[in-house]
Amino acid sequence: MQISVFGIGYVGAVSSACLANDGHHVIAVDPNPQKVGPLNEGISPIVEPGLGELIQSGIHNRRLMATSDVREAVNGTDISFVCVGTPSRSNGSLDTSYVSAVAEQIGAAIREKNSFHSVVMRSTILPGTMESIVLPALERASGRQAGVGFGVAYYPEFLRESTAISDYYDPGAIIFGRHDQATVDRLVEIHKIFKVEPRIVSIRTAEAVKYTNNAWHALKISFANEIGNICKEAGIDGHAVMDVLCADNRLNISKAYLKPGFAFGGSCLPKDLRALRFAARKLDVPTPILDATMDANEEQLRRAYSMVAATGKRRIGIIGLSFKPETDDLRESPLVELAERLYGRGYDIRIYDPNIQVSKLTGANLQFVKAHLPHLASLLTADVNEVIDHADAFVLGNREEAKRLLSIVQDDRPLIDLVRIDQTRCSGDFYQGICW
DSSP states (O other), X not given: OEEXXXXXXXXXXXXXXXXXXXXXXEEEEOSOHHXXXXXXXXXXXXXXXXXXXXXXXXXXXTSEEEESOHHHHHHTOSEEEEOOOOOBOTTSOBOOHHHHHHHHHHHHHHHTOOSOOXXXXXXXXXXXXXXXXXXXXXXXXXXXXXXXXXXXXEOOOOOOTTSHHHXXXXXXXXXXXXXOHHHHHHHHHHTTTSSSOOEEEEHHHHHHHHHHHHHHHHHHHHHHHHHHHHHHHTTOOHHHHHHHHHHOTTTTSSSTTOSOOSOOOTTTHHHHHHHHHHHHXXXXXXXXXXXXXXXXXXXXXXXXXXXXXXXXXXXXXXXXXXXXXXXOOOTTOHHHHHHHHHHHTTOEEEXXXXXXXXXXXXXXXXXXXHHHOTTHHHHEEXXXXXXXXXXSEEEEOOHHHHHXXXXXXXXXXXXEESSOSOTTOOSBTTEEESOO
16 A cells, blocks of 8 residues: 655654555655655664664665655555654643644645545544544645545554564554544555454544553553562562562453442452551652552542532432442442432432341441441332332442343433443433443
8 A cells, every 4th residue: 555654753763664564655754854864765763673674675675765745745645644743741731733734734735636545643642632633624724524535543553662663563452543434444454464453443532542551551660669669668579579460360460440430449459558558658658659549539439429419319229339249248338438428418318239138237347337327227228119219310339230220210310320231321311420
């Protein structure tokens, strides 16, 4: 395929060389002659293992060239990858001026082109940037409608410096943000050499994935460092601890616990985080990640309460009370905490959880209820229909029982879903998911 790559920086230079190595004909575009000239001579504009050899091969085989002429690049190719920088401003906001300028330039070139051209953004941009900046700039400059007069997609890059070529050829994931099918079809054709199946999502989702990935990687580094700091002061090898943690691919290095939803609770996580933070304080080790984890958990509780308050309803039905389904353990259950806050602020609540029988609670479980929700017996019912008849709004905190409730309640009473009982449903009208 004929491909133009805008921006000869780290992403653009590696992408251009690898695409040429894959057999495509590539035109790399950059306004800086100090990048264009050397690349045309087979010299890499950046330091990256193996890149120089790929560039030399591309130039030698006449599958790679560089130019500063935007019109030449667009007219001579079918698809353009935009890999320009999006640096931070002093206040932390994103500088999208390079993205906007390139979109205008490509759009102007598309205006003079007769055939359908695809524009694929690879620069890191916040969700909504394609809709608010890139598409308007392209449409304004081209005089055409996106999806009709030209194609658009967002394709986030995950190339790490110093391992960029191996990352290109062994991707962990390939994500295409779709606007029109023609452009996605071109991307699929270009990437058919890879074993990884592309995930085709909305453009906003693709934009969000890039930031989610980077935030997750940064969080993992900081978490490992914080654990290492605690371990060192306790006379423990932090590397040994993290090696064992990473060996568990069922819970630790897996999808487990990575679904957005309600707060964590139970007899282990809150207690153990408090104990670890206390131990670290005794060792004079700051724990900003662990501290923020507890703050984030509290924020989910506040968020759930605010969602109930926003309904304007005072009679609330709560489905599920234990900290997770299929147990009667109420210790530090976030649903108990939510019910306590609602009850304490005068809400008239009814609770249905078939696993909870107050008369059978014992030990620490019973003591926790007495301390946090002493009126539980008068709020709990064994009949879900009593909750349905009582409530003007519902909090769904137990997946299976909530499904049963949804099959019964077919009116416009607000539903606040804390567990996403239906993966196909998103917030709207009378249904609100806590974070979807």
